[in-house]
Amino acid sequence: MKTLFFDLDGTLIDSAIGITRCVAHALQAMGEPVPPAPALRRWIGPSLRDSFGPLLGDAARTEQAVLHYRDRFETHGWAEHEVYPGIGETVLALSQAGHRLAVVTAKNEPHARKIIAHLPFGHVFQDIIGATACGRLSHKPELIGEAFARLGRSSGDTWMIGDRHMDIEGANHHGIGSVGVLWGFGEEAELRAAGATHLAARPDDLRGLFSA
Structure with a gap:
């Protein structure tokens, strides 16, 4: 897992x-x-x-x-958002495969929770970790650290999946793997320069990366 x-x-x-x-x-x-x-x-x-x-x-x-x-x-x-095509099916498949899923975002946590609650696949996330209103938690290294504090470190691998260099740098800070996704707001060069472990061109690629 x-x-x-x-x-x-x-x-x-x-x-x-x-x-x-x-x-x-x-x-x-x-x-x-x-x-x-x-x-x-x-x-x-x-x-x-x-x-x-x-x-x-x-x-x-x-x-x-x-x-x-x-x-x-x-x-x-x-x-005011759209769900990326294929990401819902991928998230559900990863959950059904036994992986533990959480959301770690720089968005204000109450807003993130509101969004996730309205997603058709939102129920599979064990927790949603977001920024605090006061700014105490706002950057990815801090947010990933908070995720570990809430969830504990898994006996298996832990990975950060995101579209910007901040996601990759946060993963590197904690010594965990990272996947840079190419359907979001970041560019391939940005993600490679940040040191992404893997790149995913489409949501379904994540199934292959985490099939084992």
Whole structure:
């Protein structure tokens, strides 16, 4: 049995519309110009404070922007996503094969739990580990560490599955395997440079990687 930590945005769901609309809402509320759509997509993956901080240059304004983002996400953004084709079937097959599954995401944990609860395969995840509102947990090394604290280390292998370099770097920090998925928001070069153990071009590839 393996323990498989799944990222959420860009791995299980295509959440670009919800995230970018919430970022735009927060920037407008702060009186800041809204970047074009390609630039907004770069906000997908990092923690909100890491993204808003350099732009706003002030801790108090950064916290206010995070609140504006979360206000819209709570009412609208959480539902503005699509499930990647094939990922639901793959997740169910991995669970049926006896692997232990959890979600480890930089998204605010209550929002992540709300999304997972509405996914048709969400019930197979033993836990959802996400960022804390105060920022204590916000980066992948911390989040993976929290996952180990809650679930304990498996007697088998543990793997982090995600689409951005932060997922791979978090796995490397804890000395666990990683799979960079190519259907999300990261690029192959990014995932290779971060040191991904394996790459997966489509969800069904994960079945082959974890069949043994």
